[in-house]
Amino acid sequence: MLDVGFVGWRGMVGSVLLERMREEGDFAGLAPGFYSTSSPGGPGPTDLGFETGRLGDAHDVAALARHDVIVTCQGGDYTKAVHPRLRAVGWNGYWIDAASALRMEPGTVLVLDPVNADVIAEGLASGRRDFCGANCTVSILLMAFAGLFRAGLVEWMTSMTYQAASGAGAAHVRELAAQMAAIGEAVQGPLADPATTALAVDRSVREVLAADGFPTDRFGAPLAASLLPWIDRPIGDGQSREEGKAFEEGNKILGIVGPKNPDPIPIDGICVRVGSMRCHAHAVTVKLREDRPVDEIEALIAGAHEWVRVVENTPEATLAGLTPAAVSGRLDIAVGRIRKLRMGGEYLTAFSVGDQLLWGAAEPLRRMLGILRSHLGKVRPATEAEAA
Ligand code: NAP
Numbered sequence: 001m002l003d004v005g006f007v008g009w010r011g012m013v014g015s016v017l018l019e020r021m022r023e024e025g026d027f028a029g030l031a032p033g034f035y036s037t038s039s040p041g042g043p044g045p046t047d048l049g050f051e052t053g054r055l056g057d058a059h060d061v062a063a064l065a066r067h068d069v070i071v072t073c074q075g076g077d078y079t080k081a082v083h084p085r086l087r088a089v090g091w092n093g094y095w096i097d098a099a100s101a102l103r104m105e106p107g108t109v110l111v112l113d114p115v116n117a118d119v120i121a122e123g124l125a126s127g128r129r130d131f132c133g134a135n136c137t138v139s140i141l142l143m144a145f146a147g148l149f150r151a152g153l154v155e156w157m158t159s160m161t162y163q164a165a166s167g168a169g170a171a172h173v174r175e176l177a178a179q180m181a182a183i184g185e186a187v188q189g190p191l192a193d194p195a196t197t198a199l200a201v202d203r204s205v206r207e208v209l210a211a212d213g214f215p216t217d218r219f220g221a222p223l224a225a226s227l228l229p230w231i232d233r234p235i236g237d238g239q240s241r242e243e244g245k246a247f248e249e250g251n252k253i254l255g256i257v258g259p260k261n262p263d264p265i266p267i268d269g270i271c272v273r274v275g276s277m278r279c280h281a282h283a284v285t286v287k288l289r290e291d292r293p294v295d296e297i298e299a300l301i302a303g304a305h306e307w308v309r310v311v312e313n314t315p316e317a318t319l320a321g322l323t324p325a326a327v328s329g330r331l332d333i334a335v336g337r338i339r340k341l342r343m344g345g346e347y348l349t350a351f352s353v354g355d356q357l358l359w360g361a362a363e364p365l366r367r368m369l370g371i372l373r374s375h376l377g378k379v380r381p382a383t384e385a386e387a388a
Contacts, residue, residue, distance in 0.1 A: 002373055003031045005067035007058045008074030009045060010036075012170045013098045017073060017362040022048055026366065029373075033067060035060075037074060058082070065091040069372065071365060076101035083130075096368050097132045098361055103249060110134045110253045111368040112359075114305035115146045119255040120368070124375050131368050134253055135245040136167050136360030137271065140280050142253055143333045143359050144352035147304035148286060148297070149254055149265070155287040155346075159246050159269040163231060164324065166278040166357055171218050176275060178215045179224035182208055219273070228273040242271040279324035280360060281353040283337075291345030294338060301335050301350075307359065311336030327353050331363065 008014045021027055027048060034044040035058035044052030056063050058078065064070055064086055070093065072079065079101040086095075095102075102108045108130045109123035110116070123131070133139070141159055148154050165176040186208035190196040208214060209222045221228055232241035251264040269284075288297075302310045309332045311322045320326065322336040333354040341347040354360065 001029060001031045002069060002376065003033070003067045004069045004071060004369070005033045005035060005056070005064055007035045007037075007064075007070065007072040007078065008098070009034055011073055011075075012166055012173065012357060013361040013365075014073035016357045017071070017366055018045060018048065020358070020362055020366050021369075024366070026370065033063075035064070037078060061085045061089055061091075065089055065093075067093060068376075069094045069096060069369065071096045071369060073098040073362075073365070075099050092129065094372055095130045096365050096372075097130070098365060099132070100135065100245075102130055103132045103134065104252065105130065108132050110249060111364045112139050112142060112253050113364065113367050113371060114307060115142045115149075116253050116255060117371075119253070120371060122255075124372070131372075133361060133364045133368075134249045135242070136356040137161050137163055137242065137280050137282070138245050138249045138253070139360045139364060140333060140352065140354040140356055141246065141267075141282050141284070142250060143305070143354060144282070144308060144335045145284070145286070145301065145304075145350075146308070147300035147302070148288075150304060151300050153286075153288050153290070153292065153297075153300070154265055155289045156266040157287070158285045159267060160283045161242075161269065161271045162274045162276065162281040162283075163242075163271060164276040164278050164280055164356055165219075165223065165273070167231075167280060167360070168218070168273070173277065175215050175218040176223050176277070179222060180275075182214055183224055223273060224275050227275070229270060231271045231273055239268075240271055243269065276324040277328065278355055278357050279328050279353055280356040281324065281351065283351050284349065285341065286348040286350070288346045288348055294340065297348060298338055301338070307331055308333050308335060310338070313337055313339060322351060322353055324353055327355055329358075330355060331358055333359060 009018055034052050034055050036055040037058045040055050040057035042055050044055050076099040079097055079099045103110060109120055109128050111120055111131050111133055113120055165173050183205055186204045187201055190201050190204050205225050216222060230240055235241045235244050246267040250267045256264050298310050302308060311317050311334050313336060318336055322334045327334050335350055335352045337351040339349060341349050
């Protein structure tokens with residue numbers, strides 16, 4: 001039985017992970033232990049259909065070291081504090097992590113198996129022990145356009161993002177909802193009077209956005225009725241850290257790094273936070289290596305894996321199937337608005353949207369645990385001589 005320690009299970013990513021594991025029956029045959037950074041000794045998750053016991057202390061390295069696998073959705077600071085200590089005491093287990101702290105370490109494999117099952121298999125075969133989910137926006141982008149990358153058609157790609165509040169964590173989602181509630185309260189009176197002009201309604205919204213006490217502690221500015229074209233910290237050259245991840249992590253997921261592949265694919269753009277709850281979207285421009293007809297491109301995108309869904313480029317199909325509201329809570333990644341740009345037959349545009357808490361965060365980790373289980377099931381037990 002695989003012994004798995006779960007840390008960070010009550011956050012946005014962790015709670016979706018447990019929900020998906022319960023839905024898929026993944027706990028059967030697992031011996032799970034649950035940990036907390038804030039309330040060790042408190043009750044574990046109550047809705048998994050089995051007794052979870054008291055929470056362990058997520059900083060207790062000796063307790064963590066008893067598990068074969070640690071799955072953490074706690075965050076980068078936690079990873080930086082605990083992972084080196086665990087390795088330092090000789091723990092040789094598997095570390096599966098949602099955070100960014102270890103992603104670009106040379107020994108870490110980025111997991112997104114519908115796109116890079118080969119990279120994961122190679123990592124396991126070569127004895128890698130650290131497996132991290134990639135950035136949510138990057139994972140959704142690669143899930144959407146895996147078919148084009150796989151066909152070797154992408155010379156470069158721009159990715160202009162429309163990112164949900166959930167990408168920043170539970171507290172940010174609450175703040176977006178609180179902002180919406182404050183706006184709702186401010187316009188309730190004006191909207192109740194049919195004679196109120198749209199400009200008067202707009203004035204009420206503007207006033208509440210600028211009012212003292214409007215909740216902006218997390219985002220630093222109003223997100224509801226607005227947008228925020230900067231995510232995370234600057235990394236130089238006018239780029240945000242979030243924007244840098246498309247290139248860095250995108251190429252690492254695809255396995256386009258190292259001496260065999262010296263030429264990574266340029267992927268870049270502007271990352272924008274919008275008032276969507278849990279779905280990230282991208283408007284992309286792709287410079288194709290060669291002109292191919294749109295129907296062939298659609299077939300390549302649709303054929304990449306079972307979760308991608310091509311949406312017909314019509315207003316009706318787009319509004320029905322290519323929005324955050326349409327894909328929220330679903331595993332399918334929608335790709336539409338596919339057409340050639342005026343710049344020429346090698347310039348393609350498209351729009352993609354996916355639930356970032358699923359394929360952008362929890363699902364790659366859940367599936368990595370499954371891949372690991374079957375990998376370990378196949379591993380021959382050490383002989384007595386080897387063990388000695
Ligand atoms: P989160 O919602 O902020 O949760 C992280 C931890 O914060 C929880 O496990 C919990 O730990 C603690 N916490 C404090 N107040 C909480 C509250 N009101 N509700 C729930 N938990 C609370 O963070 P997250 O968005 O899940 O992200 C976790 C990691 O995954 C981060 O490193 C993030 O960068 C990465 N990631 C996130 C996403 C995403 O979509 N959000 C996508 C990919 C990767 P204790 O139980 O120990 O107190």
